[in-house]
Amino acid sequence: MTPLPEKEPMFSKSSLAYLILIVLSAAVISIVDGMFPLGVSIGEAYTILVLLGFMAKDKRLILGGAIAGTILTLEGIFVSDPGAAFWIAEVNRALSIFVIWLVAVFALAQVRFLEEQKESEKMKRAYDLLKQETSVLKLNQEIAVISNTNDPVEDALKQAMKIICDFTGWPVAHLYIRDGDNDLLNPSKIWILKDWIKFETFRQVTDTTKFVPGEGLPGRVLASGKAAWIKNVTKDPNFPRARLASEIGVKAGFAFPILIGPKVVAVMEFFSEEAMEPDARLLDVMEIIGYLLGRIFERDHAGLKKGEYEEHLRRLYGRIKAVREQENEEGVATRIADGIHDGLH
Structure with missing residues (x-):
């Protein structure tokens, strides 16, 4: 009986370590955010989750960090103590979410650029190898003719x-x-x-x-x-x-x-x-x-x-x-x- 191929892990060891950091960072920022009154928001701090995903060069973690930051920023409206007009809290939270996604967009674009650059380098190496093999083949052919x-x-x-x-x-x-x-x-x-x-x-x-x-x-x-x-x-x-x-x-x-x-x-x-x-x-x-x-x-x-x-x-x-x-x-x-x-x- 042919053994089934092993499934690749969802995350690499490096990405898994960053995922753990994202979860811990989100928990800490959420707790601190809940300590401030409603009119005060530290939602911009959730961009840290996005940046951790970028450091991992993992698009899933970047998007996950942005989504988690958005949800936790909105959650702050309900868990923070009243201290300002509700519209002020909404504006602050909206600005925080905007910053989170702005950073996420730039991070995703940068990761895509790095992937394309890496792919380009792979293609260049493949081309150089093909060129080398072609040169070797030509060399052997020329020597064979002389021989x-x-x-x-x-x-x-x-x-x-x-x-x-x-x-x-x-x-x-x-x-x-x-x-x-x-x-x-x-x-x-x-x-x-x-x-x-x-x-x-x-x-x-x-x-x-x-x-x-x-x-x-x-x-x-x-x-x-x-x-x-x-x-x-x-x-x-x-x-x-x-x-x-x-x-x-x-x-x-x-x-x-x-x-x-x-x-x-x-x-x-x-x-x-x-x-x-x-x-x-x-x-x-x-x-x-x-x-x-x-x-x-x-x-x-x-x-x-x-x-x-x-x-x-x-x-x-x-x-x-x-x-x-x-x-x-x-x-x-x-x-x-x-x-x-x-x-x-």
Whole structure:
């Protein structure tokens, strides 16, 4: 037998507390009001009941306070001792009731405004969430397209890094490539830098730094096979590159593995100029992207045996590194870029 759903309480704990205060306040004001002669009215004091309802942000308590104040104000005509002309008492009581309902109207309007504002904020949050999810979907689609193109490996990876930098707004991206089947990450010459001069020190330090599992940000990713985040690399004890230069220009960093099945073949890392708290949602998205980018390597290694595959990885790293170094030589950039594409396929 399906149990019946529990009924929601008529009043929340907070509203119930205010209701008790309203009842007590009404009793006190009514007693005091009855002590004064007929011509004297303290009916305006019943606006306290309305204000308590407003403090509770409960329309029912506001209306209840106004109605109770009206009834008790009228009751005062009959319980107060004679002391003035009856018409004077009526005028005073009428003015009191007018003030009570005037305050009630303003209180109700304010509560309605707050509710509409709260609803507007909810809709804004929902819109922002929808916009974020749409951006994530677009990001995944763009990476998926890149992962399934026949572009050279280096070009495809750089395109993916540029898209992720645009998505996050982070100015620095770099790729570490695993040395075949060895537990070693070698720096590549594949970079995305918003400002090459500003981040030159960090680039130089990175270009000469290799990592083993567990060491530094890339090493953590290599060891765990999961995305990782560092709030501030300059204060992290396990970020060797920060100790190799006094000012590297970056603070927050995250990295994720590029995978072929369970094997980490590369680690893509990104850096911001400001320290930032970890974003678990972003890391989840990046891990999915890591699987998509694995197709670039997987396609490039298709049909190779294990030994050939590992050798091909090492050769790939060497070729990518050579391209970047030789591109700096005047007049050979175009020829090398064309040659590397043919050499990798």
